[in-house]
Amino acid sequence: MRDTDPTYLGRVAGVAGASIRVKLAESLSSGLAIIKGHTYRVGQVGSFVRIPQGYQDLYGIVAEVGAAAAPPSADGADIDTGRWMRVELAGEAIGDRFERGLSQHPNIDDSVHIVTESDLKRIYGGKGDDQVPVGCLSSAENITVRLALDALVTRHSAILGSTGSGKSTTVASLLRSIVRPMDGKGADGARVLLLDIHGEYSAALGDIATVFSTTPQPGEKPLVVPYWALEAGELLDFVAGDLNDNHLIAFTDKIQELKEKTLAAGSLAGLDANSITVDSPVPFSLKKLWLDLIDFEIRTLTGTNRDVPAIEKPGDAESLTPPQYTPHAIGSAGPYLNTAAKGIRRPLNLLRSRLLDRRYDFILHPGEWEPDVNGTTAKDLDVLLSGWLGHDKPLTILDLSGVPSAVLVRLIGSILRIIYEALFWSREKTEGGVLRPLLIVMEEAHRYVSPESGNVAADVVKRIAKEGRKYGVGAMLVSQRPAEIDETVLSQCGTLIALRLTNPTDRARVKGALPDNLSGLMDLLPVLRTGEAIIAGEAARLPVRTRVFLPSSEHLPNSLDPAVSEAWATRRKAEGYDRVVASWRAQSTTAVAKKADVKRVAVVDSSSAKSDSKDEKAE
Incomplete structure (x- = not known):
């Protein structure tokens, strides 16, 4: 036989x-x-x-x-x-x-x-409701490979591959397959949040996504992150720099005081005066914080008991103008220096500089979420979260390409913390993570989840990786350097989608994170074709070598390599570099050097005009 x-x-x-x-x-x-x-x-x-x-x-x-x-x-x-x-x-x-x-x-x-x-x-061949088609077998292209959506989201996943291996296309294809598959019912009620570091996905997924950007284009919404929703430590680290213990106490005591005044002026749902902390997401004015602290630092005093402020002109919080005091004098006549000053003028000067820097408006001047000097805001966090997670499209793209690199990692950490804390504490609500799970896709994960990155983003990602499954928050890490991702986080990714990897250190990290004994299969990583992946783990029925579905040309991400030979074969067009400098200064790719003054005139069809004139003559 x-x-x-x-x-x-x-x-x-x-x-x-x-x-x-x-x-x-x-x-x-x-x-x-x-x-x-x-x-x-x-x-x-x-x-x-x-x-x-x-x-x-x-x-x-x-x-x-x-x-x-x-x-x-x-x-x-x-x-x-x-x-x-x-x-x-x-x-x-x-x-x-x-x-x-x-x-x-x-x-x-x-x-x-x-x-x-x-x-x-x-x-x-199984076509259950939780099966998502992602590609076809490399050895049999008429066989569709499907992944279990439940395991893909709750057990976390990672898409890993060298530059040019097809990572961005794979992400776009996978997300589109989840929401709008080609051969079955999609997850129209999905809730996916994509952190887009390079601005690649707006064109690829714009039809199924709501896009928020710090430099919004037509059809996009402005991205703001209220500073008062951040933890006090991470906020002060950004706006005031490194602070010693005494200086930190001076800032946090004043923040606590301002938040308590905001709560006293009007109640906030779920919060009472006995439970408020310096980290509670309660609005307060950074401008008011600066003015109160700088006023105390530069104050001079007169009087017998040296308790009468020698003020000449009060300061203004809105314009960040400091108050003016009579300069102190040597001798017994005064005015005298404020001996109780904390010595925090330098961090206060940095705070003022940050508030005046327009690059950070999306976090320090967050539009309708910016408190006035009394701590009152036009909109609260519920409107912010509803905009990010509660719209009628299954995908949210946060375009972070216009964020200065100095604050990018801190901003990512702040966004992740706001979302995770909200879903963690609302896990028993209908919009919480348990009843309506959330998948967070993190592009360029190695930039903020490396082993030695002791930042807020790394801490939140580790927490999501360890605890997110229980609260309906799933993570999908996307990276070209697996070796630079924290080993604890990568080990929590139940599904690995490994594209071509040429670096031996990266391949070794992927082999160590695999849930199956597939070292021989992983040896194929350097010779995989573009758009080809080895998928293994919880969501895959069997570890498999797959050709990922290629999206249509209009749904490809903006990550293609420039056509060098074609571009260099064309003679340079005469174009002023003033447009280059304009975009650089504006930190926007669509900025213009000169506004075109175009006068629009209604076009009249000549034939109809002649017929109208003939009719008038006939009359």
Whole structure:
């Protein structure tokens, strides 16, 4: 029977846990097999094999072929060491139902067979409501590969690949497949938040997303992050620099005081005076904070008890104008310096400089969320969160390409903290994370989740990776340098989508994070084609080499390489560099050097005009 069965590969010669060694049949004289009109490659690393076990079949992945796969104790005189395979068992099927894991192991001398198209459909053909089509098998392009959406979101995932391997296209394709798949029902009620560091995805996903940007284009909304929603420590680190303990106390005491005054002026839902802390998301005015502290620092005093301020002109918080005091004098006549001053003039000067720097308006002057000097805002955080997460589109893109690099990581940490804290504490509400889960896609994750990055963003991402599953917050990390991502975070990613990786350090990190024993399959990473990925983990039925679906040309991200030969073959057009400088100064790609003064005049059809004149003459 073995000689006549075209799918027969060989027999099991050794079993060690989930790893088995297969002795290839002598009848396999070539690397090709033709079965029912289809051609199959025999013994390819990464391909599947089937081991019949009565009423059920075991399935495994070829991890190694050749002499290295031979048993260590094999006698080279009696055994051809070049005709061996090492197979890693991965799952089993009973009838048409496939499951990962094993209920039994094969025996010595069990037959091993090629996995044919019908077997592949048995594994990947399921079309449950939680199955999302993401691509096709590299070895059989008519077989669609699907991922389990529940596991993809709740158990976290990572998309890893070198520059030019197709990461951005894979992200765009995967998100579109989740929301609007080509061959089935989509997740129109999905809630996905994408942190777009380079501004690549607005064009690719704009039809299914609401886009927020610090430099909004037509059709986009302005992105603001109220500073008073941040923790006091991270806010002060940005606006006042490094502070010693005494200086930090001076700032935090004043912030606490201003927040308590805001609460006393009007109640805030869920908050009472006894539970307010310096980190509570309560509005307060940074301008008022600056004025009160600088007034105390530069104050001079007169009077017998040296308690009468020698003020000449009061300051103004709105214009950030400091008050003027009579200069202190030497001797007993006064005025005298304020000996209780905290010595914080330098951080106060930095605070004023930050408030005057227009680059940081999106966080320090957040539009309708900016408090007045009394701490009153036109809109509260519920409107902000509703704009980010409560609109009628399944995807939200936060375009951070216009954010200064000095504040980018801190801004990402602030956004993630606001969202996670809101969903964590509202986990029993209908808009909380449990009843309406959220997937956060983090582009360029290595920039803020590296092992030595002790920043707010890294802390929040670690918290999401460890605890997010229980509260309905999933993470998808996207990076070209897996070696620079914190190992704890990467190990929490249950699904890995690995595209081409050429750096050996990066490949080693991916191998160490894999949930399956697939070192042989991971050795294919340097030779993967663009847009081809190895998918393994919780969401994949079996570790698989996949060609990811390519989006249509109008839905590709703005991450394509410039066409150098085409651009250089064209003679340079005479264009002033004033436009270059204008964009640089404005920190906007669409800025113009000269506003075009165009007078628009209504166009009248000459033929209709003549006919009207003839009609008038006839009358």
